[in-house]
Amino acid sequence: MASKPFLLRLYTSTLGVGGPTAAWALLNWRLRAGKEMATRIGERRGKPSRQRPDGFLVWVHAASVGELISVLPLIQQLVDRGFFVLVTSGTITSARLAAVRLPPEAVHQFVPLDIPRYARRFFDHWRPNLAIFTESELWPNLFAEAEKRAVPMVIANARMSQRSFNRWMKARPVIRHMLESIDLCLAQSNTDGRRLAALGAPRVETAGNLKFDVPPPPVQQQALDRLKNAIFGRPVFLASSTHPGEDEIIVRVHARLKQRARNLLTIIVPRHPERGMDIVEAAQEIGLDADLRTRIELPDWNNDIFVADTIGELGLFYRIADVAFVGGSLVEHGGQNPIEPAKLGVPILHGPYVGNFVDIYRAFDEAQGALEITDNETFSIAVSGLLADVSTREMMRRAAFGVLEKSSGALERTMAAIEPYLMQMTLTRS
Numbered sequence: 001m002a003s004k005p006f007l008l009r010l011y012t013s014t015l016g017v018g019g020p021t022a023a024w025a026l027l028n029w030r031l032r033a034g035k036e037m038a039t040r041i042g043e044r045r046g047k048p049s050r051q052r053p054d055g056f057l058v059w060v061h062a063a064s065v066g067e068l069i070s071v072l073p074l075i076q077q078l079v080d081r082g083f084f085v086l087v088t089s090g091t092i093t094s095a096r097l098a099a100v101r102l103p104p105e106a107v108h109q110f111v112p113l114d115i116p117r118y119a120r121r122f123f124d125h126w127r128p129n130l131a132i133f134t135e136s137e138l139w140p141n142l143f144a145e146a147e148k149r150a151v152p153m154v155i156a157n158a159r160m161s162q163r164s165f166n167r168w169m170k171a172r173p174v175i176r177h178m179l180e181s182i183d184l185c186l187a188q189s190n191t192d193g194r195r196l197a198a199l200g201a202p203r204v205e206t207a208g209n210l211k212f213d214v215p216p217p218p219v220q221q222q223a224l225d226r227l228k229n230a231i232f233g234r235p236v237f238l239a240s241s242t243h244p245g246e247d248e249i250i251v252r253v254h255a256r257l258k259q260r261a262r263n264l265l266t267i268i269v270p271r272h273p274e275r276g277m278d279i280v281e282a283a284q285e286i287g288l289d290a291d292l293r294t295r296i297e298l299p300d301w302n303n304d305i306f307v308a309d310t311i312g313e314l315g316l317f318y319r320i321a322d323v324a325f326v327g328g329s330l331v332e333h334g335g336q337n338p339i340e341p342a343k344l345g346v347p348i349l350h351g352p353y354v355g356n357f358v359d360i361y362r363a364f365d366e367a368q369g370a371l372e373i374t375d376n377e378t379f380s381i382a383v384s385g386l387l388a389d390v391s392t393r394e395m396m397r398r399a400a401f402g403v404l405e406k407s408s409g410a411l412e413r414t415m416a417a418i419e420p421y422l423m424q425m426t427l428t429r430s
Contacts, residue, residue, distance in 0.1 A: 004177060005173040005174050005177055007171065007173075007174050008140055008174055008177060008178075011140060011141075012116060012140065012141060012144070015114070015115045015116060015141065016115075016116045016117070019113070019115035019116070019117070019118075020045075020115065020117060020118075023044070023045065023113050023115055023118070026113075027041055027044055027045075027113075034092075034274055035091075035092065036092070036110075037092060037095065037110075040095075040110055043109050043110040043111075043112065044110050044111075044112055044113055044118075045112060045113070045118050045121070046112040046117070046118035046119065046120070046121030046122035046125075047121065048109065048122075048125045048126065049109065050107050050109065052125060052126055052127065053084045055083075055084060056083055056084070056129045056425045056428075057083070057084050057085070057086055057126065057127065057128050057129055058078050058083050058084070058085050058086070058128065058129065058130045058131075058132065059085075059086045059088065059126065059128035059130070059131045059132065060074070060075055060078075060085055060086070060087050060088075060132045060134070061087075061088045061089070061111055061131070061132070061133045061134060061137055062087065062088075062089050062094065062134045062135075062137075063089060063090055063091075063094075063134070063135065063137050064089060064090065064091045064093065064094045065091065065093050065094045065097055066211075066336065066337050067089070067094075067134045067135055067137075067157075068087070068089055068094045068097060068098060068101075069097070069101075069211075069214055069217075069337070069340075070134065070135075070157055070209075070210045070211045070214055070337075071132075071134055071156065071157070071210060072101055072102075072214065073210070073213055073214060073215070073411050074132075074156065074210065074411060074414060074415070075087060075102065075103065075106055076103055077411070077415055078422075079103045079105040079106060081422060083105075083422070083425070084105055084106070084107075085105065085106040085107075086106070086107055086109065086126055086128065087102060087106055087107065087108045087109075088108070088109050088110065088111035089108070089110065089111060090110065090111050093271075093272070093273075093311055095108055095110065096311045096312070097311060097312050100312055101312070111142075112142075114139040114140065114141045114142055115141060116141050116144075116145075119141045119142050119144075119145040120145060122142075122145075123145050123146070123149055123151075128146075128151055129151070129152075129425050130151065130152050130154070130418070130421050130422075130425070131146050131151050131152070131153045131154070132153075132154045132155075132156050132418070133153065133154070133155045133156070134155070134156050134157050134158075135155075135157050135158060135159050136158070136159055136160065136161075136164065137155075138175075138178055140178055143178055143181050143182075144181070146181070147181040152183045152421050153181060153182050153183055153184075154182070154183060154184045154185075154186065154417075154418055154421070155182055155184070155185045155186065156186050156207075156210065156414055156418075157186065157188055157207075157209060157210045157211070157410070157414075158185045158186055158187045158188065158192060158193075158196060158204075159187070159188045159189075159192045160187075160192050160195040160196050160199070161355055161356070161358070162195075163355065165195045165198075165199070168199055169199070172199065172200070175199045175200060176199060176200030177200075179196065179199055179200045179201040179202070180200055180201075180202055182201060182202075182203075183203065183421075184203050184205065184417060184418070185201045185203065185204045185205070186205055186206075186207040186413075186414055186417055187204055187205065187206045187207065188206075188207075188208065188209040188210075188359070188410075189206060189208075189209070189359055190206050191359070192206075193205070193206045205417055207410050207413040207414045207417060208407065208408075208409055208410030208413060209359075209360065209407065209410050210410045210411055210414060211337055211339050211360070212339060212404060212407040212408045212409075212410060213408055213409070213410050213411035213412075214339065214340075215343075216315060216318075216340065216343040216344050217312075217314050217315030217318070217340055217344075218315050219315040219316050219319055220316075223316055224316060224319055224320070226298060227298060227316060227317075227320055228320060230298040230299055231265055231299060231320060232301070234263045234264065234265045235261060235263065235264050235265070235322050235387050236264075236265050236266075236267060236320055236321050236322050236323075237254070237257075237264060237265070237266045237267070237321070237322065237323050237324075237325075237383050237387070238266075238267045238269070238317050238318065238321035238323070238324040238325070238346070239266065239267070239268045239269065239324070239325045239327060240269045240314055240317070240318070240324055240325070240326055240327060240336070240341070241269065241270075241271045241314075241326060241327040241328055241336035242268055242269070242270050242271060242279075242325075242327035242328075243270075243271055243327055243328050243331050243333050244275070244331070245330070245331040246327050246328075246330045246331055246351075247268060247270065247275075247278075247279045247282060248282050249330060249376060249379065250266065250268060250325070251266075251268075251279070251282055251283040251286060251288060251290075251305060252286065252376060253266075253376060253379050253380050253383060254266040254283075254288065254304055254305060255286055255287070255288060255304075256376075256380045257380060257383060257384055257387075258288075258304060260384065261384075261387065264304075264387070265299055265303065265304070265306060266304065266305050266306070267299070267305075267306045267307075267308060267317050267321070268305060268306070268307050268308070269307075269308040269313070269314060269317060270307070270309065271327060271328065271336070273309040273310060273311060274309070275309075276292050276293075276294070276307045276308075276309025277292065277309075279305070279307050280292060280305070280307055283304065283305040288304040288305055289302050289303050289304045289305070290303065290304060290305035290306070290307065291303055291305075291306065291307070292307050292309050293306065293307065293308045293309055293310055293313075294309050294310065314340060315340075315344075318340060318341050318344045318346050319344055321341070321346050322346075322347075322386070322387055322393065323346070323347050323349065323382075323383055323386045323387060323393070324341045324346040324347070324348055324349065325348075325349040325350065325373075325379075325383075326338045326341065326348055326349070326350050328353070328356075329350040329351035329352065329353050329354050330351035330352075330353065330373075331351075331353060332353050333353060333356075334353060334354065334355040334356035334357075335350060335351075335353060335354035335355065335356050335357050335361065336356075336357075337357060337360075338350060338357065338360060338361065338364060338370060339360065339404070342364065342369065342370075342400040342401070342403070342404055343404060345397045345400075345401070346397075347370075347371075347386050347392075347393045347396040347397065347400075348364065348369065348370035348371070348396070348400065349370070349371050349372075349373050349379070349382055349383070349386075350370060350371075350372055350373070351372065351373060351374065352372060352374055363403045363407065364399075364400055364403055367399040367400070367402060367403050368395065368396060368399045369396050369397075369399035369400030369401075369402070369403055370396070370400065371396070
């Protein structure tokens with residue numbers, strides 16, 4: 001491998017000297033902002049809160065909730081093969097999801113900050129035999145430490161947006177040096193693969209998008225029955241994974257539709273549950289009846305807006321929705337994953353800002369399995385029309401199912417691609 005570029009040397013040396021002090025300030029700020037768990041803050045400094053099990057260990061890193069959901073089937077297959085799996089992520093919401101969705105043979109830790117001292121501490125304890133990063137997670141010091149210890153590294157479900165590609169092309173020596181340490185990049189699409197190869201990844205294969213192989217989110221039947229009884233046949237509009245700036249639009253859409261559908265129930269599931277009370281207050285300011293799931297558990301018949309300020313319950317709410325808007329797409333966030341509602345047969349609406357899932361949304365839109373809305377007017381018209389038109393909703397369901405069927409298979413291809421690494425560990429064990 002070529003010598004480390006100057007910018008990477010500067011990055012590593014700066015964090016090596018000043019990183020721990022900066023990390024102290026950063027982590028304390030994040031703790032005050034509710035973005036870190038006080039009881040597990042040490043994990044961000046590479047200090048483990050669990051013992052390493054005996055035997056071979058596969059480390060899977062997923063940045064947040066969406067990435068974690070996409071690799072849950074991969075984690076299960078690794079566990080079924082007899083490997084212990086260490087799962088890392090960087091957000092509280094993903095940690096809470098991991099607590100309820102990971103198999104017993106897998107353990108969650110927060111990923112350490114990309115500081116040399118913390119990376120060494122993390123690797124000293126966990127000693128992974130294989131590292132699998134997901135999507136676009138690139139951490140120079142963690143990569144360098146893995147390479148130093150001869151830990152094979154794979155990027156699964158790898159993606160490289162046009163915007164990120166353009167940025168990295170301006171610092172091509174930096175990204176090339178990082179990618180050259182990766183043993184295998186498994187790209188979501190041919191386009192992602194070409195971009196990664198152009199940036200310097202030495203071995204790229206297209207495996208497809210793991211998100212298409214994720215089963216529908218689970219639900220407790222008793223909870224579903226109770227919710228169905230509570231809504232008692234009311235039409236339900238669901239806004240999932242919403243971000244600031246979208247909730248205000250949604251409550252105004254409900255206010256407009258209420259004039260024609262007085263029994264309409266709008267359920268809002270914010271991406272960050274701690275925002276729940278702000279949404280309730282925004283709805284009440286324009287005269288709507290609103291409440292929180294953590295306060296009343298089930299929607300009251302008088303509720304216009306019901307805010308589900310909880311984690312891991314989208315499977316419950318998608319199952320009772322007539323129409324779903326997938327958030328992060330009316331603001332410049334990049335969109336959230338539409339595959340879960342598609343698998344549960346819910347017609348999908350989304351805004352124009354879907355850069356994080358551009359290929360997925362394009363496939364759904366072209367097949368007429370999803371519909372783009374751009375403003376309050378088109379939003380209201382789309383929700384009203386779909387609630388009134390059962391045949392169009394059924395057409396959208398069938399179209400989305402067709403896209404899902406055509407796009408599956410990434411999990412099988414990913415497992416086949418990492419099989420040599422797993423086999424090597426198995427042979428060493430025997």
